[in-house]
Amino acid sequence: QVQLVESGGGLVQAGGSLRLSCAASGRTLSSYAVGWFRQAPGKEREFVASINRFIGSIDYADSVKGRFTISRDDSQNMVYLQMDSLKPEDTAVYYCAAGPKTASYSATQYDYWGQGTQVTVSS
Numbered sequence: 226q227v228q229l230v231e232s233g234g235g236l237v238q239a240g241g242s243l244r245l246s247c248a249a250s251g252r253t254l255s256s257y258a259v260g261w262f263r264q265a266p267g268k269e270r271e272f273v274a275s276i277n278r279f280i281g282s283i284d285y286a287d288s289v290k291g292r293f294t295i296s297r298d299d300s301q302n303m304v305y306l307q308m309d310s311l312k313p314e315d316t317a318v319y320y321c322a323a324g325p326k327t328a329s330y331s332a333t334q335y336d337y338w339g340q341g342t343q344v345t346v347s348s
Contacts, residue, residue, distance in 0.1 A: 247321030
């Protein structure tokens with residue numbers, strides 16, 4: 226079992242930056258691929274970014290590519306999402322997820338989820 230807790234969300238103006246953190250406990254995060262997903266009101270949960278185990282290959286949704294950066298620090302059992310050049314359409318609850326051996330775009334492939342952190346971008 227892995228417990229995940231996100232932090233770092235908040236209210237920011239368009240063009241600003243936020244850094245989300247995801248702290249893992251229970252088992253070492255290095256055993257899992259990790260993903261960030263988000264869900265806006267009235268919309269389905271969508272993939273944002275993922276990072277694999279070991280060599281840590283990374284993937285991003287097209288909508289955030291070039292603006293967001295995912296990273297992991299397995300020594301600290303942490304995953305981060307640096308979000309720059311934020312847009313109002315980035316407003317959502319952001320979730321950290323872990324579980325698959327290989328990172329996936331699909332939320333159903335992830336076994337463990339945090340409670341989410343709200344990100345609101347004002348125009």
